[in-house]
Structures are given as structure tokens and as C-alpha cells.
Amino acid sequence: MNARTRGRVLGWVVTLLTVAGAAFVLLPYFWMISSSFKTQDAIFRLPLEWMPRAPRWQNYPAALGRFPFGTYFFNSTVMALAVMAGNLFFGSLAAYGLAKFRFPLRELCFRAMLSTLMLPLEILLVPTFLVVRQLGLLDSYGGLIIPLAVDAFGIFLMRQYITDLPDSLIEAARLDGCTEFGIYWRIVLPNCRPALAALAVLSFRENWDQFLWPLVIISKEALKTFPLGLAQFEGFHSASYHEMMAAAAVGMIPMILLFLLFQRAFVRGLTLTGLKE
Amino acid sequence: MSNGLPSVPVSLPQARTAARPFGLTYANRLRLAGFLFVLPALFHFALFKFYPMAQALLLSFFRYDLMSSPEFTGLGNYRALYENPLFHQALGVSVKYTLGVAIPEWFLALGLALLLNRAMPGRGLIRLAYFLPIAMSQIVVALVWKFLYHPHGLVNGLLAAVGIGRINWLSEEMTALPALIAIGVWRGAPLFAVVYLAGLQAIPRDYYEAAAMDGAGLWQRFRWITLPLLRPTMLFVMVMSLLMAMKVFTNPLVMTEGGPNGTTRVLPYFIYETGFAFFRMGEAAAASSILFGLALLFTLVQFRLLRRGLA
Numbered sequence: 283m284n285a286r287t288r289g290r291v292l293g294w295v296v297t298l299l300t301v302a303g304a305a306f307v308l309l310p311y312f313w314m315i316s317s318s319f320k321t322q323d324a325i326f327r328l329p330l331e332w333m334p335r336a337p338r339w340q341n342y343p344a345a346l347g348r349f350p351f352g353t354y355f356f357n358s359t360v361m362a363l364a365v366m367a368g369n370l371f372f373g374s375l376a377a378y379g380l381a382k383f384r385f386p387l388r389e390l391c392f393r394a395m396l397s398t399l400m401l402p403l404e405i406l407l408v409p410t411f412l413v414v415r416q417l418g419l420l421d422s423y424g425g426l427i428i429p430l431a432v433d434a435f436g437i438f439l440m441r442q443y444i445t446d447l448p449d450s451l452i453e454a455a456r457l458d459g460c461t462e463f464g465i466y467w468r469i470v471l472p473n474c475r476p477a478l479a480a481l482a483v484l485s486f487r488e489n490w491d492q493f494l495w496p497l498v499i500i501s502k503e504a505l506k507t508f509p510l511g512l513a514q515f516e517g518f519h520s521a522s523y524h525e526m527m528a529a530a531a532v533g534m535i536p537m538i539l540l541f542l543l544f545q546r547a548f549v550r551g552l553t554l555t556g557l558k559e
Numbered sequence: 560m561s562n563g564l565p566s567v568p569v570s571l572p573q574a575r576t577a578a579r580p581f582g583l584t585y586a587n588r589l590r591l592a593g594f595l596f597v598l599p600a601l602f603h604f605a606l607f608k609f610y611p612m613a614q615a616l617l618l619s620f621f622r623y624d625l626m627s628s629p630e631f632t633g634l635g636n637y638r639a640l641y642e643n644p645l646f647h648q649a650l651g652v653s654v655k656y657t658l659g660v661a662i663p664e665w666f667l668a669l670g671l672a673l674l675l676n677r678a679m680p681g682r683g684l685i686r687l688a689y690f691l692p693i694a695m696s697q698i699v700v701a702l703v704w705k706f707l708y709h710p711h712g713l714v715n716g717l718l719a720a721v722g723i724g725r726i727n728w729l730s731e732e733m734t735a736l737p738a739l740i741a742i743g744v745w746r747g748a749p750l751f752a753v754v755y756l757a758g759l760q761a762i763p764r765d766y767y768e769a770a771a772m773d774g775a776g777l778w779q780r781f782r783w784i785t786l787p788l789l790r791p792t793m794l795f796v797m798v799m800s801l802l803m804a805m806k807v808f809t810n811p812l813v814m815t816e817g818g819p820n821g822t823t824r825v826l827p828y829f830i831y832e833t834g835f836a837f838f839r840m841g842e843a844a845a846a847s848s849i850l851f852g853l854a855l856l857f858t859l860v861q862f863r864l865l866r867r868g869l870a
Contacts, residue, residue: 293677296674296677296679297677297679297680299674300674300675300679300685301685303671303674304685304688305688307689307691307692308688308691309713310703310704310707310713310745311695311703313703313707313713314699314703314706326712328716328719329716329720330713330716330717372599372600372603373600375596375597375600376597376599376601378596379592379593379594379595379596380597382593383589383592383593383594384590384593385590385591385593385594386590388593391597391601394609395600395601395604398604398608398609400802400851400854400855400858401851402802402806404806404808404827404830404850405806405827405847405850405851405854406607406608406611406612406615407827407830407831407834407843407847408615408618408830408834408840408844408847409610409611409612409615409618409844409847410607410611411834412611412614412618413606413607413610413614428607429607431603432600432604432607434604437600462589462592466596487694491696491697493697493698493808494808494827494831498831498835508698509696509698509809512698512702513698513813516702516705516813523706523709526702527702527703530698530699530702534695534696537695538691538694540694541690541693541694545690548690548693549690549753549757
């Protein structure tokens with residue numbers, strides 16, 4: 283065997299290993315979906331039943347009928363969209379101010395904002411709860427949305443992008459008599475579409491998924507989010523794994539759709555912040 | 560502004576200052592505009608980050624149960640934590656979990672990125688497969704893995720095929736935390752692989768070609784080109800992976816409720832329990848302050864280490 287054939291064989295072996303790894307990573311999803319179509323007895327049967335013998339579609343309506351999942355789904359979507367809108371608007375606004383203007387204490391402002399990356403809700407749980415209670419926002423959409431509506435990650439991501447926009451673009455608009463807000467709205471925003479898309483996808487993903495915050499401030503059934511609903515399902519019907527997997531599979535749909543449709547924006551969002559110092 | 564042509568930016572604004580709205584000079588108006596753009600975000604951070612942080616510190620010196628008014632206890636809450644074996648346990652569990660998830664992630668993510676950066680048939684699809692766990696929602700991950708770890712679940716089913724007996728993963732003190740750590744790595748490694756992949760793609764091809772021409776082998780090229788140029792990416796990955804692992808909450812709550820015997824009760828779970836199940840808000844705030852100190856420590860140590868590495 284000469285060096286070239288050996289190299290090619292090695293290449294194929296590595297490729298096969300990569301594919302096997304991918305299969306391993308995807309196995310939990312496969313098992314979830316397969317189990318969601320089985321009977322309760324079949325999900326724990328040995329030898330393992332990789333494909334359901336006769337798919338039980340009725341698991342889905344049965345699972346979703348146990349709780350008002352439509353309401354939960356709606357609430358999660360409202361929360362994720364509203365938080366996303368806040369992140370996009372206030373994040374890009376602040377990022378523009380930080381990237382293209384000079385004013386006293388600007389660096390300090392930026393550093394202070396960035397330092398809040400180390401203050402996630404998990405750490406500030408108790409005091410944030412108390413602030414939201416003082417504002418009378420417990421058990422409300424406002425309480426779900428407002429504390430999360432501005433995020434340091436978004437500002438950081440947008441600032442990286444806006445810094446690279448040419449100053450001449452902004453100055454030209456200024457010379458044409460555009461107002462300062464008009465420059466932001468009509469020149470800066472349209473020019474950061476890629477960054478905005480990336481932030482939108484990441485923000486929607488993260489907030490559709492919020493669990494701890496709604497858990498702490500929401501007790502009304504009508505305001506519960508999908509993750510709370512799923513946890514509740516687990517608490518009440520912990521033995522019905524076949525139905526639980528059906529409900530979980532439905533909960534996965536928005537994420538998968540988002541990911542498949544906006545894969546590039548997703549990846550760009552993760553890399554925009556990591557590439558540069 | 561600083562384009563080396565002082566006459567242009569000076570003369571243009573002068574034309575505009577003639578009107579002087581609000582009696583401000585042009586330069587000051589720009590400063591004000593910049594500040595006003597930042598103001599809404601600054602206000603939000605003041606209300607939902609800095610004020611709560613200050614309040615948490617303050618509250619950590621009070622006894623407070625949400626009903627009666629707060630009562631000053633000095634260092635009482637910290638002393639209570641110091642004397643509480645459950646807190647010591649939670650601190651230890653958090654450190655074990657955080658390092659147990661983050662350190663394997665650093666290596667696996669880099670390895671995965673190197674694999675996925677190669678040319679191979681169907682690369683797009685393979686990448687997609689690896690990246691799907693990123694899109695997965697926390698709670699779905701928790702439920703699916705609880706099902707997989709079930710005594711009669713898939714993990715034991717697969718192990719039975721190679722002759723390993725049934726293990727009750729989530730109810731044994733020995734296996735519960737490692738089981739949760741495995742999930743954290745499974746979910747986090749692909750995420751950081753994406754970041755590394757972008758870092759790898761930013762390295763110019765010519766460097767490798769020139770090095771290969773000079774007879775550098777695979778390892779040498781990795782050691783002297785890839786590694787040094789990936790430093791900024793590495794710093795980002797290290798800090799973010801630690802911070803992410805440190806705030807884990809959903810999995811311990813949904814999968815083990817902190818058990819068995821507190822072996823999976825991480826600090827965020829301890830804080831949640833102390834505050835919202837036992838209504839000891841002051842003590843929860845004290846524990847929060849300690850968790851924050853830990854986050855700060857991890858971040859600072861890493862900046863130090865990597866700065867030194869760069870120099």
C-alpha cells in the first residue's frame with residue numbers, strides 16, 4: 283500500500299467515525315420520536331424495539347389533551363417574540379450608541395453592561411423576583427417579558443457588527459439632514475440585517491425555552507409556558523413516558539423549524555461574538 | 560472623524576452650529592445623541608441587574624420570609640450557610656458539575672470542529688446532525704434523558720446487549736451526577752464546536768500550505784498554526800462553557816430533584832429551594848452572592864491564565 287492509498291483509507295475511516303458520532307448524538311431524538319408512537323408496554327421492552335410495530339398516532343392527541351397545551355404554546359411564543367423584539371431594538375440601539383459615538387464614560391458603560399453576562403437570572407433569582415413583585419408584575423406577561431427584554435449578549439453581538447460599518451455611511455446621512463434617530467432607523471438597522479437575524483434566532487431559541495423564570499413568577503394556569511406545561515406533565519403522569527415523549531416531540535417542533543430555516547443565522551450568531559476579542 | 564483631514568470635520572459642523580438647537584454645540588449634540596441611544600439599555604440594566612445585585616448583597620444581611628418585614632442579622636445568613644452541611648455539599652456538587660462538564664467540552668468541541676472542518680462527502684448534513692442538540696429545548700432534553708436513564712430505558716437496554724447489568728442511573732449516589740454531566744457535555748460540546756469551527760475557518764489557508772511546503776507534519780501544523788491562532792476563540796469558549804455549566808438548573812430539578820441524598824443539588828437549585836420552598840430569602844441571597852463570587856473567580860483566573868499564555 284503506497285502513501286496515497288493509505289491516506290485515502292485513513293480519510294474514509296475518519297469520515298465513518300464522524301458519521302457514527304453523529305448517529306450517536308442523534309440517538310436520543312430518534313428514541314424519543316420512536317417511543318412516542320409506541321404502547322406503554324413496548325417502550326421498556328427488551329430486546330429494544332427500534333421502530334414501533336404499529337405506530338400509535340393516538341398518543342399525540344391523548345398527550346396534548348391532558349393539559350391546555352395550546353395555551354402554553356401560545357404563551358411561550360408570545361414571550362419569546364416579545365423578548366426578541368426588545369432585544370433587537372434596545373440591543374441594536376445601545377450597540378449603535380456604543381459603537382459610533384464618543385461620550386464621557388462610554389467605556390465604563392460598555393464594561394458595566396458586559397459584566398452583566400456574569401449575572402444570569404439563576405444568580406439574581408431572589409432579588410429580581412423582589413423587584414418584579416414591587417412593580418406588581420407577578421403572574422403577568424409583563425413580568426415574563428420585561429426583565430429579559432434587554433440582554434448584554436445582544437448588545438455585545440450587535441456592537442461587534444456595527445463597529446465594522448463604515449463611518450462614511452453615517453456621516454453622509456447626517457450631511458443630508460437626517461435626524462440622529464433617523465440615521466439609526468433608516469441607515470444602521472437595514473445594514474445590520476445579518477446580525478439582527480442571528481440575534482433574533484438565538485434570542486427566540488433561548489426564550490421559548492425559559493423555564494426557571496416562569497416557574498418562579500407564574501402560577502396562573504392561563505399564563506403558563508410550554509416548558510412549565512411539560513414539567514407539569516412529568517409531575518402528574520410520570521409513568522406515561524410514551525405520551526410524555528409525544529408532548530415533548532411537539533414542543534421540539536418550533537426549535538427544529540427555526541434551526542432548519544435559519545441554520546446560517548444561528549451559526550453566524552454564535553460566531554460573531556466568538557471570532558473577535 | 561479621525562481621517563487625518565482636520566479641515567473637513569471642523570468646517571462642516573460649523574455650518575450646522577449656526578442654528579444651535581437647545582443651545583448645544585454640534586459636538587455636544589452628538590455626545591448627547593450617543594448617550595441617549597444607550598440610555599434605555601442602561602436604565603434596564605440598572606433596574607434589573609445592578610439594583611438587584613446590590614439588593615442581593617444587602618438582603619444577604621437580613622432575615623426575610625416575603626411576609627414579615629426584613630430583620631437585620633449581620634453575618635447571620637453567611638454563618639448559617641457556613642454551618643449548613645447541605646450548602647457545603649451544594650458548593651462541592653456545583654464545582655464538580657461545572658468542571659466535569661466544561662473541561663471535556665473544551666477538548667471534545669475542538670476535536671469535533673477539526674473533524675467537521677475536513678472535506679468529506681455530505682459534510683453539510685453531518686454538521687447539521689451534530690448541531691441539532693443546540694436547538695433542543697432544556698426541558699425536552701431533561702424529559703428525554705430521564706426516559707433514557709430509566710432502569711428499563713434505552714441506556715440500560717444498550718448496556719444489556721454487551722452484558723452489563725441494570726443500573727438505576729438517577730437514583731444511585733455514585734451515578735446520578737455523572738449521568739447529568741454526560742447530558743451537559745452531549746449538549747454543550749456541539750455548541751462550542753460551532754464556535755471553534757468559525758475560528759478554524761478564519762485561519763488563512765496559505766499558512767498551512769506554506770508550512771506543509773517546509774515539511775511540517777500534521778501535528779506540527781496544528782501545534783504551531785492552529786493552536787496559537789485559536790487563542791481568542793479558546794478564551795471565549797472556556798469562559799462561556801464554565802458560566803453555562805455553573806447555572807444548570809432544569810436538569811437537576813426535573814430529573815433528580817437534587818437527589819439522591821443531595822448529590823445533584825447544584826447551587827442554583829439550592830438557591831431556588833432556600834428562597835422559594837423554604838422562604839429564607841436572606842439566606843438564598845447570601846448563597847447567590849457566593850455563586851456570583853465563584854463565577855467572577857472562574858472568569859478572572861482564565862483571563863489571567865490566557866493573557867500569560869499570549870505574552
